Amino acid sequence: MTKNSIVWIREDFRCENNEALSYATNNHRAVSAVYIYNSKKFNKLREAQKWWISKSLDYLKGNLDQFNINLEIVSDEELNFFYNIKKSRDISIYWNKIYEPNEILIEKKIIVHFKKNCIFYKNFKGNVLNEYTEVLKNDGTHFKVFTPFWKSAETVFLKKERKKIIKNKKLLKKVNLLKNTISTKDILPKKKWYKKFEKYWIPSEKKGSEIIKSLLKNKIKKYNYYRDLPGIEGTSKLSPYLKHGQVSIEILWDKCQEAKEGGFRKFINELGWREFSYNLINSFPEMLKGNLRKEFDNFPWEKNKKFFDLWKMGMTGYPIVDAGMRELYETGWMHNRIRMVVASFLVKHLRVHWMEGERYFRNCLLDFNEASNIAQWQWVAGCGADAAPYFRIFNPVLQGEKFDKNGLYTKKWVPELKNIPNKLLFKPWEMDENSQRYYNIKLGRDYPFPIVNHKIARDLALNAFKSIKNINFKN
Ligand SMILES: Cc1cc2nc3c(=O)[nH]c(=O)nc-3n(C[C@H](O)[C@H](O)[C@H](O)COP(=O)(O)OP(=O)(O)OC[C@H]3O[C@@H](n4cnc5c(N)ncnc54)[C@H](O)[C@@H]3O)c2cc1C
Secondary structure, X not given: OOOEEEEEEOOOXXXXXOHHHHHHHHHOOEEEEEEEEOHHHOOOOOHHHHHHHHHHHHHHHHHHHOOOOEEEEEEOOHHHHHHOOOHHHOEEEEEEOOOOHHHHHHHHHXXXXXXXXXXXXXXXXXXXXXXXXXXXXXXXXXXXXXXXXXHHHHHHHHHOOOOOOOOOOOOOOOOOOOOOOOOHHHHOOOOHHHHHHHHHOOXXXXXXXXXXXXXXXXXXXXXXXXXXOOOOOOOOOXXXXXXOOOOOHHHHHHHHHHHOOOOHHHHHHHHHHHHHHHHHHHHOHHHHOOOOOHHHHHOOOOOOHHHHHHHHHOOOOOHHHHHHHHHHHHXXXXXXXXXXXHHHHHHHHOOOOHHHHHHHHHHHOOOOOHHHHHHHHHHHHOOOOOOOOOOOOOOHHHHHHHHOOOOHHHHHHOHHHOOOOHHHXXXXXXXXXXXXXHOOOOEOOXXXXXXXXXXXXXXXXXXXXXXXXOOOOOO
């Protein structure tokens, strides 16, 4: 066994239940935790996540101190970094996996290099319950429907012999193994947009644990009822912590099983959608480049930069849509119900390609994960697995009235509508001049008229949908 080791930090910003870290500290005298910042993956593509990662590294650095481990950050491409490690360096490498097809490809190339150069390495299961290869239909093919997938996935997980991860060992002294390291500040986006996120998020392992505690103490009881109401913080907001591994999915799963009350079953099913998404993009990697249902390749999408920009700015004139888009830009997160509403509005009312929306979410979401984002955009557009049929078109007025009845959410993010009574809140264009004067708002000046008429947009969407030939909803 070599004296030195590197733990390659990827999406596992935690010390507890971190198998790669535990293995390295228990088998080596010197351990360096290394984060490889590949700017090509982030610039203009994942700007919001640069902030989360920079802060996560700060917190992890502090946490690793207790084990006498240095966190070293390099700006490089992963392949280049590892290709430069030769056997003569007397180093072993460990990491926890991540499950995006492109990352898996890079990992494979790195492993070939390690084998060729006799470099010792070990990789461990990443932040999922099952590896995607473990959950298959009886005939060996991949699932495309959620319910049977999840039934099978839970069975596989429960039957599995669980590894008990031993505690990290404290090392005698810290080591620096790398030259040309960078600071966490070098990762922050150039635009100060990220400053706002500091009001809403603490990207630490400790905060992740606190959220789980409060979820199990309070939120889980009424999760079934409150999870669809964006005006109430009824969901966990764990998504960025799960994505970056501040929270271990196995620990979360175990704790939920102990809770066994209220909406715990529904909550666990949501974790199932995350697993399903990872399974889908790895079983059908063509989803990364386009529609899973090939019939949609002929869908007559519209190129409409003006509408797309108004959607991004939260200026469509539909208050529930605008509230969601503004929440996203301000906080780097959006409530799930509203993600569905805004995504549906883009792909159906505006007929803009789902990939445009997916790309915008990718850049703005702190919890962006390729699997859930792509699978969910395709779910909304109707071109994915087990998807909502395209012809079922959300009415943004009714969605607002149903899920934000008292207007708490909409008035928070669209404050220019704060004086409007709830019965008009989701259709402000119905106010005549007198009402506008009375409620101190002028439509077209203080808040836009709707950019499309719901009924006309709906009919156009349905006509566009009819133009796709040979549609098959059975698989
Ligand atoms: C268009 C669209 C894009 C999305 N993009 C992402 C994304 O990039 N990253 C992401 O994590 N989620 C994505 N989701 C799923 C979902 O909106 C978020 O996971 C959820 O809003 C996170 O909030 P929460 O942690 O409070 O969820 P909770 O309701 O507390 O659920 C707990 C966990 O379950 C998982 N989960 C919940 N709902 C879903 C779902 N529908 N699909 C997959 N996993 C789910 C998440 O990991 C979440 O943290 C997207 C949904 C839509 C409609």
